[in-house]
Amino acid sequence: MRAVVQRVTRGAVHIEGHTYASIGPGLVVLVGIRRDDTPEDAAYLAEKIAHLRVFEDREGKLSRSVLDVGGTVLVVSQFTLYGDCRRGRRPSFTDAAPPAVAEPLYRRFIAALNARGVVTAEGRFQARMLVEIANDGPVTLILESERKKQG
Template sequence: MRAVVQRVSRGSVEIDGSTVGAIGAGFVVLLGVARDDGEADAAWLADKILNLRVFEDEQGKMNRSVVDVRGGILVVSQFTLLADCRAGRRPSFTAAADPADAERLYERFVAILRGSGLEVATGVFRAMMQVSLVNDGPVTLLLDSRKAF
């Protein structure tokens, strides 16, 4: 699984002009599911995101997690994170999981995050969405359950 994690002051997802998910301060997570991903990948990535210490403490140091600050998490499925753009001009998506497996693991990932007790909002799997956010910092992190980078 791959994720782009952005610390935000707010984030939302719209479909056809209607807001389907929104949070205040916390994380917007763009999530891509790879062909060989499984439950362990979802669990590892959720735990990593919940415990990343990238929120400021009283001294202004990044020393608090999203759990510590009781932030929200907005999760948006994005298979294009698995795109291979090394050859040619058209991305290859062969590394992305098939839609049924991807949706199952996306839902599992969201369920693990919700188990933390935090507010967790989502987009709609396989829908065309407009994602809005205000990146706080800016802080943007790339995570991969296979530790590819």
């Protein structure tokens, strides 16, 4: 699994001109699911994101997590995170999981965040969405569940 994590002052998902979900301060997480991802990948990323220290303390150091600050996480499924642009001009999405594999892992990832005490909102799986992100800092990180397999 791959996640683009952005610290935000606010975030929202709009579908067909209507606000579907919105959050105040917290994180927007764009999550891509790879063909060979497992429930363990979802749990690993959820644990990492729940405790990721990207919020400032009184000294301005990034030492607080979304749980520490009482923030919310907006999770948006984004298969294009596995777009391969190395050949040609059109991305290949062969590494992205098909919807039948991806959706259960997307739901599992959200459930794993909730199980860790993280308040979540979410986009609609496979919908065309307008995602509003007010990146704070800016702070943007890319996380991969593959790292846990390597050590």
